[in-house]
Amino acid sequence: MSNSQEIINLCNKYVLNTYTRTPVVFERGKGAYIWDIEGQRYLDFFPGWAVSGMGHCHKRVVKAVKRQLKNIIHVSNNYYSEQQVILAERLSRDSFGGKVFFSNSGAEANEGAIKLARAYGQKEGRYKVISMYDSFHGRTLATLTATGQDKVKEGFAPLPEGFPHVTFNDIGSLKSAIDDKTAAVILEPIQGEGGINIADEDYIREVRTICNIKDIILIFDEVQSGIGRTGKLFCYEHYGILPDVMTLAKSLGGGFPIGAMVVSDKFADVLKPGMHASTFGGSPIVCAAANAVLDAIEKDKLLDNTERVGEYIGKHLKKLKRRFPKIIKEIRQKGLMIGIELYVEGNDVVKACFEKGLLINCTHGNVLRMMPPLVAKKGEVNRAIKILSEAMQNL
Ligand SMILES: Cc1ncc(COP(=O)(O)O)c(C=O)c1O
Numbered sequence: 001m002s003n004s005q006e007i008i009n010l011c012n013k014y015v016l017n018t019y020t021r022t023p024v025v026f027e028r029g030k031g032a033y034i035w036d037i038e039g040q041r042y043l044d045f046f047p048g049w050a051v052s053g054m055g056h057c058h059k060r061v062v063k064a065v066k067r068q069l070k071n072i073i074h075v076s077n078n079y080y081s082e083q084q085v086i087l088a089e090r091l092s093r094d095s096f097g098g099k100v101f102f103s104n105s106g107a108e109a110n111e112g113a114i115k116l117a118r119a120y121g122q123k124e125g126r127y128k129v130i131s132m133y134d135s136f137h138g139r140t141l142a143t144l145t146a147t148g149q150d151k152v153k154e155g156f157a158p159l160p161e162g163f164p165h166v167t168f169n170d171i172g173s174l175k176s177a178i179d180d181k182t183a184a185v186i187l188e189p190i191q192g193e194g195g196i197n198i199a200d201e202d203y204i205r206e207v208r209t210i211c212n213i214k215d216i217i218l219i220f221d222e223v224q225s226g227i228g229r230t231g232k233l234f235c236y237e238h239y240g241i242l243p244d245v246m247t248l249a250k251s252l253g254g255g256f257p258i259g260a261m262v263v264s265d266k267f268a269d270v271l272k273p274g275m276h277a278s279t280f281g282g283s284p285i286v287c288a289a290a291n292a293v294l295d296a297i298e299k300d301k302l303l304d305n306t307e308r309v310g311e312y313i314g315k316h317l318k319k320l321k322r323r324f325p326k327i328i329k330e331i332r333q334k335g336l337m338i339g340i341e342l343y344v345e346g347n348d349v350v351k352a353c354f355e356k357g358l359l360i361n362c363t364h365g366n367v368l369r370m371m372p373p374l375v376a377k378k379g380e381v382n383r384a385i386k387i388l389s390e391a392m393q394n395l
């Protein structure tokens with residue numbers, strides 16, 4: 001099979017039709033670039049829905065996985081394996097201590113956090129997990145219920161009980177939702193799918209204080225904002241507080257499927273043997289990949305690059321906003337997590353960029369989302385800005 005149309009036809013015939021797909025078949029990637037099957041090159045500023053945060057096929061990841069492949073691919077979790085414990089130690093040491101549970105995706109990491117919250121609250125009859133409107137936490141039944149967007153829930157009633165929603169960045173809304181059944185609050189410090197909405201520092205500090213006073217578990221969903229994306233290894237570091245639980249996935253595996261739930265010491269013994277498990281979670285291959293991602297961030301100083309390139313792109317986006325005041329409403333950015341809110345529909349811009357060889361995304365109807373890889377270079381930013389400005393020019 002070598003022709004795009006044949007592959008697309010087969011996909012339509014044999015793969016469940018749950019995604020809206022752009023008609024292109026990708027074959028190869030390197031750094032910030034990706035090539036389709038016809039050899040056409042695209043600059044990928046939304047690599048793999050934020051999974052390929054290191055860029056495509058990062059050499060450290062490829063090398064680590066190749067090395068691991070020669071030894072063993074899978075070890076089940078009733079035994080021990082070295083890469084898993086190395087990764088757990090690093091995540092614990094680089095965040096707020098405590099212990100780690102490994103899963104295969106962001107939704108599963110959040111599902112684990114919800115189960116932990118219920119298990120902790122059980123003896124006092126506390127089971128509610130408060131989440132935010134416009135949040136996104138995954139597609140399992142519990143995580144889609146926690147998600148603050150109706151569109152992901154349609155067709156799946158009845159939903160599990162105990163997931164009240166409150167307004168993001170509004171402390172009064174949270175205070176009035178907390179009751180004697182509240183076990184946890186889950187939030188994304190920057191809402192990704194919800195349109196790159198950044199939590200205020202005061203808000204997060206107040207949330208932390210309330211959770212301390214009421215013995216409520218504070219869960220940070222860093223599936224999208226974690227692993228260097230915002231210029232810090234974890235986004236919570238911008239806020240001068242520590243969450244009790246943090247969930248990770250996407251970029252953590254450098255393209256390999258891994259999720260993680262980091263649990264502070266206070267709650268690390270809530271889930272006992274037999275209460276939670278994953279067959280694939282934390283396998284040697286994905287942990288070797290994740291260890292290579294952390295190596296790359298540390299040794300190649302990718303947090304510095306994220307900050308530097310983030311500043312550079314921010315400067316250019318501000319210029320673009322001045323040039324297109326009737327198109328661009330607001331730019332929201334932390335490091336390389338970028339939302340450009342438009343006065344118009346975003347999909348037309350995404351399509352125009354695609355045709356000119358730039359991959360970006362649109363969320364919430366009118367927010368362009370760019371998540372360039374942490375290895376992005378200024379030259380690549382220049383190219384992206386040029387294409388974006390041409391696309392806006394032609395609107
Ligand atoms: C903040 C956040 N949490 C959870 C998820 C779900 O992750 P996954 O698709 O790996 O299950 C996503 C996915 O977009 C996300 O952005």
